[in-house]
Amino acid sequence: MKRLFISISDGKGFDILLVGLAMFFLLALAGIPLLYNVLMSFQEVDMFTLGSFIRPWAGLDNYRYIFAQPEFWLVMKNTALFVFCSMAGQFVLGFGLAIFFQQNFWGASTIRGLFLVSWVMPGLVVGGIWSFILAGDYGVLNAILEGLGIIDEPVFWKSDPDLAIWAVIIANIWLGLAFNMLLLSVGLAAIPRDLYEAAELDGATAWQRFRTITLPMMRSTIGAVLALGLIGTLQQFDLFPAMTEGGPANTSSVTQYWAWQMSFKQYDFARGATISMLMLVFVFMAAIVYVRSTRGEVRG
Amino acid sequence: MQIEILNLDKHYGAYHALRDVTVQIPKGQFVALVGPSGCGKSTLLRSIAGLETITSGTLKIEGEIVNDLPPRKRDVAMVFQSYALYPHMSVAENMTYSLRIQGVSKADALKRAREVAEVTGLTDLLDRRPRDLSGGQRQRVAMGRAIVREPKAFLFDEPLSNLDAALRVHMRTEVRALHDRLGATSVYVTHDQIEAMTMADHVVVMRQGVIEQQGAPMELYDRPANKFVAGFIGSPAMNFVDGKIGEDGHSVTLALPNTPVIPLSRKAEAGRNVTVGMRPEHLSLDANDGQIEVAIRSVESTGSMAYYTTRTDPELMLVEQGRNRFRTGDTARLRIAPENVQLFDRKTDIAI
CATH class of the missing domain: 3.40.50.300 (P-loop containing nucleotide triphosphate hydrolases)
Incomplete structure (x- = not known):
């Protein structure tokens, strides 16, 4: 007994205790629910079997059902569009802003700090605000575009089937911009200034310095930002109920919203779990990118 | 160019x-x-x-x-x-x-x-x-x-x-x-x-x-x-001592114990307040021959060189080739090589 105490206070026991606590929470709050989700996607779940663990085995029936849904390919296309365009927008604009604020003009760090506001705001609020901005009849954006003579009649961003998903993408880019900019700023700040001076003396133009110094030195940061951006975008749920509710006619619905509708609107938990299993594939790819990019760190 | x-x-x-x-x-x-x-x-x-x-x-x-x-x-x-x-x-x-x-x-x-x-x-x-x-x-x-x-x-x-x-x-x-x-x-x-x-x-x-x-x-x-x-420039650094040019303009009196007088090879303005610069290797110690008697505060020897500091105000640093011939606490006569002495104006620090 005494040896156990000594081990916990001074030795290996302490390490095991720390790892054990983390592992316990990970298993209890993420691992087991995840496995339960996998299990549910192979079961028949209805209101009567909701409370039991052992349910009728469904095999791949749930998957077949989901693939056969008329909106399946539309939702997949929307998800791909939403993920790719949101990430591209967040990353490119975030990188641009990070480089802009890196120039250290007067007030640069203060203004950069203010960008955090978008990060602090709840998604529902952001969705609400962008709903007002993008509103077809009284929206600010339409007013500006009309004032500038770019459009002649109001654009119904949220209710036009061709535009609805873009309305959510625009809001999501705005929401994730600060996170991208901040992480990329940190990466930029970690590159020693004298490398740029050396490259400048070696004859490199600004663009050549960016390509040969900034980008390769930012490799691990960019990998992390993209991986976290993918996860964050697949998690993005709040904007959909706040802006389009997946409509019109599912033209702005994505997998995460569809899974929620399936589980918590139609109480079809098995099929909801099945849809979320499809997302797991994407997240898994993101995790691989993230781990690989942070492993191959090249610094100083 | x-x-x-x-x-x-x-x-x-x-x-x-x-x-x-x-x-x-x-x-x-x-x-x-x-x-x-x-x-x-x-x-x-x-x-x-x-x-x-x-x-x-x-x-x-x-x-x-x-x-x-x-x-x-x-x-x-x-x-x-x-x-x-x-x-x-x-x-x-x-x-x-x-x-x-x-x-x-x-x-x-x-x-x-x-x-x-x-x-x-x-x-x-x-x-x-x-x-x-x-x-x-x-x-x-x-x-x-x-x-x-x-x-x-x-x-x-x-x-x-x-x-x-x-x-x-x-x-x-x-x-x-x-x-x-x-x-x-x-x-x-x-x-x-x-x-x-x-x-x-x-x-x-x-x-x-x-x-x-x-x-x-x-x-x-x-x-x-x-x-x-x-x-x-120079290591160890040059010693600086306050001094005053003599009435004849051909000598300088140093503000050291027993106020040694060093002859000057060139004429300077009589009575002028100066700072006298002496490099450590232009000072030497001798048992009997030298301008003033000094006590030795410290000795550092590298084998090939000996570095002494003296118990004077200001402290003087001097360097000699070879092994140290004196030890801490010894007294010796200090010789100042007059031809290598540098003079600086006390106020402007500019060389004279």
Whole structure:
């Protein structure tokens, strides 16, 4: 007994205790629910079997059902569009802003700090605000575009089937911009200034310095930002109920919203779990990118 | 002239970093900029490189005014104190970076890098990354990277200060040998006056943005223009004692115990208050022969040299060849070699 105490206070026991606590929470709050989700996607779940663990085995029936849904390919296309365009927008604009604020003009760090506001705001609020901005009849954006003579009649961003998903993408880019900019700023700040001076003396133009110094030195940061951006975008749920509710006619619905509708609107938990299993594939790819990019760190 | 710096001024806001700096550097010369930290020597070097913009004055490289040229168009290479090697590139890639930027083919650039690697002893390291190299090796890569370019001038910003003492001494001769071999023009910034004295053809001593004196190393050593240069150049440093010129103008009385009188070889204004500078090697100890009697406060012996300090006010430092003949606490007679005494005005510190 005494040896156990000594081990916990001074030795290996302490390490095991720390790892054990983390592992316990990970298993209890993420691992087991995840496995339960996998299990549910192979079961028949209805209101009567909701409370039991052992349910009728469904095999791949749930998957077949989901693939056969008329909106399946539309939702997949929307998800791909939403993920790719949101990430591209967040990353490119975030990188641009990070480089802009890196120039250290007067007030640069203060203004950069203010960008955090978008990060602090709840998604529902952001969705609400962008709903007002993008509103077809009284929206600010339409007013500006009309004032500038770019459009002649109001654009119904949220209710036009061709535009609805873009309305959510625009809001999501705005929401994730600060996170991208901040992480990329940190990466930029970690590159020693004298490398740029050396490259400048070696004859490199600004663009050549960016390509040969900034980008390769930012490799691990960019990998992390993209991986976290993918996860964050697949998690993005709040904007959909706040802006389009997946409509019109599912033209702005994505997998995460569809899974929620399936589980918590139609109480079809098995099929909801099945849809979320499809997302797991994407997240898994993101995790691989993230781990690989942070492993191959090249610094100083 | 390879590099001409004419009446250069540099302000950082209200701070006057460089004041009316003029230095002429002929082709093939090794020039050292030396001074205490904050004296503006690095700012001057960075101004030559184009990394700092100058407020006024003229900067010429090979006769062309480069005041408004960006660094990449000045064709000068710089070796940084931190080495500033590109961490994500191999040694070969580091060395060929500028050539590749210029559009030289990869094969030609690599051939050139191999030639330079031969000279700098980097042949076996070409595939390594900088983080796998020792400090001395990184330093060589930084030099190799500069040499590959065959620039109009080499700029060194305290390149040896991150090395250990033994390697630093070794690299001193190596850098200088490389300079001679390449027929290069070099500007070398250091805070270490020994580096400046041993490596350079021409030494520029700076303080607070002003050039205090420039010239050949021994010229600075033998005829310092003022008390600052006299104290800064030479190790151990020159001794300074207050003194007063005698009535005849041909002698100086020192403010030491028993007020020794030293004859002067040249005439000075009678009664003038001066500071007398005496280098440690121009003082010596003797059992019976000497101007005054002094007690010895401390003795340091390296075997080949003996360093004494005396129990006087101010304390005097003196150096003798060979083993120490006296020990701490001994008393001895102090001899001052009159022909080597330097005089400075007490108020202005300017050499008389």
